[in-house]
Amino acid sequence: MSYALVLQSDFGLSDGAVSAMYGVAHSVSPSIPVFDLTHDIPQYNIWEASYRLLQTVPYWPENTVFVSVVDPGVGTNRKSIVAKTESNHIIVTPDNGTLTHLQESIGISAARIIDEKVNRLPMSGESHTFHGRDIYAFTGARIAATIICFDEVGPSYSIDSITKLPLSEASISEGVLTGAIDILDVRFGNIWTNIKRELFLQLGVQYGDSLEVTIQNDTRNVYKNMMTFGRSFADICVGEPLVYVNSLDHLGIAINQGSFANAYSIGTGSNWRISIRKAPKIIYD
Structure with a gap:
């Protein structure tokens, strides 16, 4: 055999x-x-x-x-x-x-x-x-x-x-979730983080909630914007960004029918950090 x-x-x-x-x-x-x-x-x-x-x-x-x-x-x-x-x-x-x-x-x-x-x-x-x-x-x-x-x-x-590369752990503090960008979904330009779904859910988010996402390379801010937490890419309009749970049960960031990595020149590794917080709801009188 x-x-x-x-x-x-x-x-x-x-x-x-x-x-x-x-x-x-x-x-x-x-x-x-x-x-x-x-x-x-x-x-x-x-x-x-x-x-x-x-x-x-x-x-x-x-x-x-x-x-x-x-x-x-x-x-x-x-x-x-x-x-x-x-x-x-x-x-x-x-x-x-x-x-x-x-x-x-x-x-x-x-x-x-x-x-x-x-x-x-x-x-x-x-x-x-x-x-x-x-x-x-x-x-x-x-x-x-x-x-x-x-x-x-x-x-x-x-x-x-056995030789080990340095790994960092995602963490949550005062309502802000911080992790690293581990890898790219190369073909589609999505970014995959080391943030596990279980940790993310401690923010108390639901599908459709708005999140503030910040990406840094070392100490330089590369991206900061609001985006939706969705089940899949079809939950948003073409060209819009979203936070989603990828196939490894970690958080990913994507643009529907676009490359997030190419659009914002995002790389991977321990010096690429991402932070996420639940956006406060604004109530108008």
Whole structure:
């Protein structure tokens, strides 16, 4: 029996790199079902690779093997590892922070260092620049094909030693909810925050309420405006902004049939902060 193998990278599809990884997987076993998560991670962007795993992994069956290769440290002494999540998924990746969001939200139950003397593509020479093909795709395929089990990857690796990127927590104080802009919904330009729905609801909001939304980059105000809390984009007119709950049960900001990120040049990361408060109702005499 073979399990699914899901590939993620910052390689793009303009050359043969991803196809070579497919080839390695099928050379290990032609029966492995191979899928793409994405190969459009911005170059060297470990943070986005970490977030896209969180966005995707929980929706695949147990024992699915993910290979994530966003590896600016390729060829250095950074470790190559295989991690098992608390949800019983397998992640093959460099230990450079790619596991941050999974470890925080789902949990890592065990990890092993890849023994590259055993788990390396035969006849791959002395190349140290394409570990995605020679080590990660090869090891991931061997696990997916059940040629090796998790314990045969290599020596045990302490969960506490796994590299973590800095994460910030959303908070609420005196009726103001503050969080970070974690990622973009790239295709549509929506922004996704680290504010969980449960925390947001502590503001006492209902669908249709007006909210004051402020976005800062470091200390510079980039955006401040009123918008509606809606169930979906159709709750507002085309071109208007709204606050909504995204597919990960976190708050998102969007423009109906427009790109909020492009319209206001919004970026992502810990220096991009967002604050939300319930707008007071104005009663006219």
